[in-house]
Amino acid sequence: MDFVENIKTLMERLKKLDFREMYNNDFFLTWEKSNEELESVFVVADILRTMRENNISTKIFDSGLGISVFRDNSTRTRFSFASACNLLGLEVQDLDEGKSQIAHGETVRETANMISFMADIIGIRDDMFIGKGNAYMKEVSNAVQEGYTDGVLEQRPTLINLQCDIDHPTQCMADLLHLIHYFGGVENLKGKKLAMTWAYSPSYGKPLSVPQGVIGLMTRMGMEVVLAHPEGYDVLPEVEEVAKVNVEKNGGSFTKTNSMKEAFENADIVYPKSWAPFEAMEKRTELYSKRDIAGIDELEKELLKENARYKDWECNEKMMELTKDGKALYLHCLPADITGVSCEIGEVGESVFNRYRELLYREAGYKPYIIAAMMFLSKVKDPISVFEKLLEEDKPRFIEK
Amino acid sequence: MDFVENIKTLMERLKKLDFREMYNNDFFLTWEKSNEELESVFVVADILRTMRENNISTKIFDSGLGISVFRDNSTRTRFSFASACNLLGLEVQDLDEGKSQIAHGETVRETANMISFMADIIGIRDDMFIGKGNAYMKEVSNAVQEGYTDGVLEQRPTLINLQCDIDHPTQCMADLLHLIHYFGGVENLKGKKLAMTWAYSPSYGKPLSVPQGVIGLMTRMGMEVVLAHPEGYDVLPEVEEVAKVNVEKNGGSFTKTNSMKEAFENADIVYPKSWAPFEAMEKRTELYSKRDIAGIDELEKELLKENARYKDWECNEKMMELTKDGKALYLHCLPADITGVSCEIGEVGESVFNRYRELLYREAGYKPYIIAAMMFLSKVKDPISVFEKLLEEDKPRFIEK
Amino acid sequence: MDFVENIKTLMERLKKLDFREMYNNDFFLTWEKSNEELESVFVVADILRTMRENNISTKIFDSGLGISVFRDNSTRTRFSFASACNLLGLEVQDLDEGKSQIAHGETVRETANMISFMADIIGIRDDMFIGKGNAYMKEVSNAVQEGYTDGVLEQRPTLINLQCDIDHPTQCMADLLHLIHYFGGVENLKGKKLAMTWAYSPSYGKPLSVPQGVIGLMTRMGMEVVLAHPEGYDVLPEVEEVAKVNVEKNGGSFTKTNSMKEAFENADIVYPKSWAPFEAMEKRTELYSKRDIAGIDELEKELLKENARYKDWECNEKMMELTKDGKALYLHCLPADITGVSCEIGEVGESVFNRYRELLYREAGYKPYIIAAMMFLSKVKDPISVFEKLLEEDKPRFIEK
Structure with missing residues (x-):
């Protein structure tokens, strides 16, 4: 009964964490949560997954x-x-x-x-x-x-932020759980270089929640986080502040550059993704509230023209060669704009994407469990006791024989 | 185990009621149901609610x-x-x-x-x-x-009328259960004055099912029901007939007036709400069946113009002062047109609405249980026995510790 | 406990069938499945239905x-x-x-x-x-x-084909289970004449999946299957090939005619239904892929004009008289185009349709169970053991007393 041992080990870890504030509470921004709370989400996600994989109902x-x-x-x-x-x-x-x-x-x-x-x-x-x-x-x-x-x-129904203008906590927590499992433990993330970089896409106005969520979360793991984008493609300044404070508390570093190459150099992890400048998005919000359709159209044209100046911000084989041993882990929240597949020129080259497809799918596979863990910790008063009950009851998720 | 006692008391009440005709039957109009059948719905709704509130599964x-x-x-x-x-x-x-x-x-x-x-x-x-x-x-x-x-x-799937052109039984039954709990028992409703009155709204063509449902149901409780509306805003004559017959059988009274003030005077309960004249609605049905778009537009203009003559039909503080001790219970099926909030001039003043908000939300909260009780009585052959089983099994709705 | 005996008899039949290849597998086309696999679907459908009808949960x-x-x-x-x-x-x-x-x-x-x-x-x-x-x-x-x-x-999520361009397996399997029960056993279908015939409809472009599915499936039962349509209304040649091969293996016959009358003569079962010529449908696919709207409009006009030449292809009382004792079983996947009801001239006369309505509804009633059986056999490793567990547990689907 190997998996029961695994679950019990995870439950022991959970017992040492303080997640009491999560009970009857919402999950909006990762930086509103303590490190122990975030770890609790990961541990509960892993327990729920292990149970389901071994046909134990978690209902x-x-x-x-x-x-x-x-x-x-x-x-x-x-x-x-x-x-x-x-x-x-x-x-x-x-x-x-x-x-x-x-x-x-x-x-x-x-x-x-x-x-x-x-x-x-x-x-x-x-x-x-x-x-x-x-x-x-x-x-x-x-x-x-x-x-x-x-x-x-x-x-009291508790709320889960499934993506807002500031953060995308379920995505970034899934990304991080992927990193934890890929690198064999959260302790191995310390000192790893992560490049959160802008990448070209023929569409404009992609949300800022992923890059913001990534720099707001990954800077808590003692990583060397680099934010790279062309001039003008800034993210919300308050989130950059969060990243800086994180680094002060947790070690590692948070730096910025306008060079994709610089960000990729010797990186352990790369997260190349298109987004729109926050100032343009603020302007768009304003135009929408005025229902200024002509203004919105003009803004779109402007942004597409500006975007087109940075078509070389593509995560291709040449770029990947710059990373640590040429083998950085490529992350994306999907769907990616793949050059020659979903568009003429996009965020990532086809061969790079194909090489990492299976890992990208795994990355995405953590999301349902991250959401379930957030729900679990916000609704369940005594998680340890509930897990013990579920193990004891051992009700099958599915009777297949 | 206080709540189990409550449930058992409710079950004793249920045992004395005749609801056999509800089994395998639909719920269309409250006046097609006997008084004992209506009471059964209330009792079952209260049992289901008490069970859920105490974490007993009613599945x-x-x-x-x-x-x-x-x-x-x-x-x-x-x-x-x-x-x-x-x-x-x-x-x-x-x-x-x-x-x-x-x-x-x-x-x-x-x-x-x-x-x-x-x-x-x-x-x-x-x-x-x-x-x-x-x-x-x-x-x-x-x-x-x-x-x-x-x-x-x-x-045989049984039908629940979730609102038709004649009645809105789930709404009006929720309203009535709210009254029963607010006034501490159905027996305390006898002699209470209820003003079902038209109120101004900038939109036209609101359904007649609520005022009709209210006069068709509340006149069975021995209440003094007053229907007030500007001249021409009549409800279906056959429903007025129902109200008259109810009063003959159950006591109380059913009167009509074209003065909102008269209706509010000394009222224990007020239900001010916009609706469209039934004759106009009949005309609209006809125009729609002919696909006479121009005719519909013209009718809309006419009705809005007519409506605008009665902007003073508003449930404001001055109006409320006329009611019993100035403290009548304000009812509404929601959403209400609130003056200065959802529209310039509407059905109810902001301060009145705000004072009753919590109670209005409670009123709405009865609806899911009313619907569940209607379903329960139409599907379950022996409700008492099923409730006993649910109590005995005592399966938690939610394992939180 | 009559029904338990029935279920056990069905389970004995299931034990003798080889359905191992269905486990963790998709259901796309009936002719990709063996005769024993198809029979397994019917047996499991009947078991599931008997359990549900007798209030045994199959969850x-x-x-x-x-x-x-x-x-x-x-x-x-x-x-x-x-x-x-x-x-x-x-x-x-x-x-x-x-x-x-x-x-x-x-x-x-x-x-x-x-x-x-x-x-x-x-x-x-x-x-x-x-x-x-x-x-x-x-x-x-x-x-x-x-x-x-x-x-x-x-x-691995397994796939169920709920209708494609080639086959409509859940419909045709439901049709066949209807035939099996109507004629008192699959063995009684041998030698029965089934007329799958085109019928006139004022709409054009109805899918070919039903006639194709029917000739691809019914030719496996030793039936005399006749496919009738006006010249030009051919179905996919590869499916006709399937029908021919079926007949070689299973006996019976597969013939074609351009006369509805010939098909109806002495038929035990008739399935008159409109469809579009496969070549026209291929052309339409091409036009759509080119977004040639004018071409599509023109094709539509052409097809409607062509259709209109065959208004006498109607399943009316006169036609029905030609069938075996004038009492062939009328099949349709519904909704049918009923002359004088849903259209001026359609696939079937009103009196014919009305006479068979109850049977048509029964025919449709097999579909949920056919789909459930396909799911069951694709997910459950040991169906016999699972049915035994369900019988033993005897959990009610619904507690009504």
């Missing part, structure tokens, strides 16, 4: 709803959230914006309560507009907290 | 579908129905009109059977057209009854 | 996802798939094309894996374009097989 809910609010199209995150809910026993109910028109103020407060009478979890993705997504999530959180305090709601 | 279905048919957009009712299904163990499957084009006649009969092979419940909301919604529900009900009798369907 | 999954991909609108198949998933304990998650834009190549491979981390089953309907649907399914299958082999996926 802690007999009934209950997991509500998803997606303010733009999504397949990966939608399925990750649905998988996590299903794994724990919650039924997904989608709050379709087209069907319900969540707005702000009174409407947000009311809708948040109206959908939550039997909701245990609310997952929100709202990354379209700088200054809006995270604020909206907090509004919903405050509304259901008030409803719970007032006795309107029997339980 | 009586191990598998099975609850089908929802929404002929217009809906968030509240959609989530209430989904919550009720989930609470009892049914999985919601939405029959999207856009995807399936339910029509009438042969198509209704066929589609109703085709979706019902494993359906235990069908919930329908169809309130858009006077003379159509309830008729459509009956058509579906007859089709699945025939399918069941013929042996095509293994079980 | 073999405690959690897990059943993913549906519908590339065009669907109600019947959608609900059949959802019912089958629910019956076995899987939660349906719909991959909405509008939301996710599955394309080909890299994107298919990636999306297939991204949605499958916790998916046990994928059901796909893609019947719009000749040469595309089945190819797409295989692409998805290869992608998840690779993901499973690489260790990216913990389990």
Whole structure:
């Protein structure tokens, strides 16, 4: 019974961590969580995965709803959230914006309560507009907290940030768990060089949440994090501040450069990805709020023209040769813009992408478990006791013989 | 074990009620049900709620579908129905009109059977057209009854009216359960004055199902029900007849006035809400069936112009002062048109709405349980025995420690 | 305990069949499966149905996802798939094309894996374009097989063809199970004459999957299968080849005619249904890939004009009189174009349709069980042992008393 031993070892690690503040609480930004809280998420994710892989049911809910609010199209995150809910026993109910028109103020407060009478979890993705997504999530959180305090709601649905304008915690935590397993333990990440770099894409306006999430999270692991982008493609200054503070507390370094090559040199890990300058995204938010369609069109043209100046920011074989032994681990949140496959010139060369495909898929495979672990720690009062019960009950996830 | 005592007391009450006709039967209009049947719904709703609040699973279905048919957009009712299904163990499957084009006649009969092979419940909301919604529900009900009798369907899916052109039973029953709990028992409602009054809204064409449902239901509780609206804003005459007959049988009174003030005077409960004149709605149904877009536009203009004559029909602080001790209970099915919040001038003043917000949310919170209780009584042959089993099994809804 | 005896008899039959190749395998085309494999599907469908009808839970999954991909609108198949998933304990998650834009190549491979981390089953309907649907399914299958082999996926989601350009196995297997029960056993089908004939419909471009599936499947039962259509309305030649080979192996016959009357003469079973010539459908695929809208419009006009020449291809009372004792069993996959009901002139006369309605509904009622049986045999390693466990556990599907 090898896997039971593994689970028990993980449970021993969990016992030493302080995650009490996560109970009945939301998960918005990784830097709002302590290092022990983040580690708890990883340990719980690994326990849930080991249980499922060994056909032990982890269904802690007999009934209950997991509500998803997606303010733009999504397949990966939608399925990750649905998988996590299903794994724990919650039924997904989608709050379709087209069907319900969540707005702000009174409407947000009311809708948040109206959908939550039997909701245990609310997952929100709202990354379209700088200054809006995270604020909206907090509004919903405050509304259901008030409803719970007032006795309107029997339980307080806790929120999971499925991507906002500031952070993409479920993605970056999945990326990090991938690194932990790839390098054989969190302790092995210390001193590793990670290049979070901008890359060219024929589309413009890709969200900033991944690069921001990466520098806000990876700088806590004692890594040498380099943020590289062409001049003007800055990320939110407050997140750069987070990265700097992280480094002061946890060691390692956080540096910036305008050269992709410099970032790739001797890197252990590369994360080349397109994004839009935060100032342009702020401008876009403003134009949208004014419904200035002509202005939006002009901004788009401008940004595409600017982008086109940096077509050489591509993660190709030549670039990869610069990395540590030419073998840095390539990360991406997917889908990537692959040169000659999904576009003429893109973020990554075909042969590089193909070589790392299997690893990229594994990276993505952590996301459902990261989300499930976040849910678990926000809902379960005594995780150790619950895991013991699940092991003891040993109910099969699936009766196949 | 206080709550078990509560549940047992409720079960004793249930034992004395005759709800046998509800088994394998639909719930369309409250006035098609006996007083004891309505009380059974309330008692079962309270039992289900007490069980869930005390972490006892009420999942009586191990598998099975609850089908929802929404002929217009809906968030509240959609989530209430989904919550009720989930609470009892049914999985919601939405029959999207856009995807399936339910029509009438042969198509209704066929589609109703085709979706019902494993359906235990069908919930329908169809309130858009006077003379159509309830008729459509009956058509579906007859089709699945025939399918069941013929042996095509293994079980007869029972129907829940989630709002039609005549009644809104799940809403009005939730309103009434709120009143029962607020005033400390159904016996305390006798003699209470309830003002169901029209209120101004900048939108036109709001459904009549709530005012109709309210006068058709509340007149059975021995209350003094007043229906107030500007001249011309009549509700369906047949529902007014229902109210009159109710009063003859149950005591209390049903009166009408064209003065909001008169209705509010000394009222214990006020329900100010916009609706459209039933004759205008009949005309609209006709125009739609002729696809007379110009006619519809003209009707809309006419109605908005007419509405605008009654902007003073607003539930504001001055109006509230007229009520019993200035403290009448304010009801609304939500969302309300709040002056200065969701519109310039609306149904209710901001301070009034804010003072009652918590209570309004509680009112809405009864709906999932009302729907679940309707389902329960239509599907379960021996409710007492099933509740005893659930109590004995004592399966947690959620393992949190 | 009559039904337990029935189930045990069915289990004895199952024990004698070889269905080992179905485990961890897809179900694409009936002619890719052995006769024993097809019989296994029928036996398992009957066992599952008997269990459900006798309130025994068949939920073999405690959690897990059943993913549906519908590339065009669907109600019947959608609900059949959802019912089958629910019956076995899987939660349906719909991959909405509008939301996710599955394309080909890299994107298919990636999306297939991204949605499958916790998916046990994928059901796909893609019947719009000749040469595309089945190819797409295989692409998805290869992608998840690779993901499973690489260790990216913990389990291999198996695929069910919910209708492609070549075959409609869940429909035709349901049709056949209907025939088996109607005629009292598969052995009684030997020598029966089945007329699969084209019929007039005012709409054009109906898929070929049903006539193709029928001739590809029914020719394995020793039946006299006649394919009738006006000149030019040919089905895929490779499927006609399948039918011919079937007849060589299994006896019976496969003939063609351009006369509906000839096909109906002395037939035991008639299946009159509209479809489009495969060559026209190939042309349409080509026009679509070139986005030649004018060409598509022209093709449509041409096809409708051609169709209109064969309005007498209608299954009416006169036609039915030609069949064996005037009492052939009328089959249709529904919805049918009924003369004077859903259109002016259609595939079938009203009185014929009405006489067979109940039987048509029964025919459709087999589909959820056929799909569930396909899932069951592709996921369960030891079906006999699992059925024994389900019988022993005897968990009620629904506690009603």
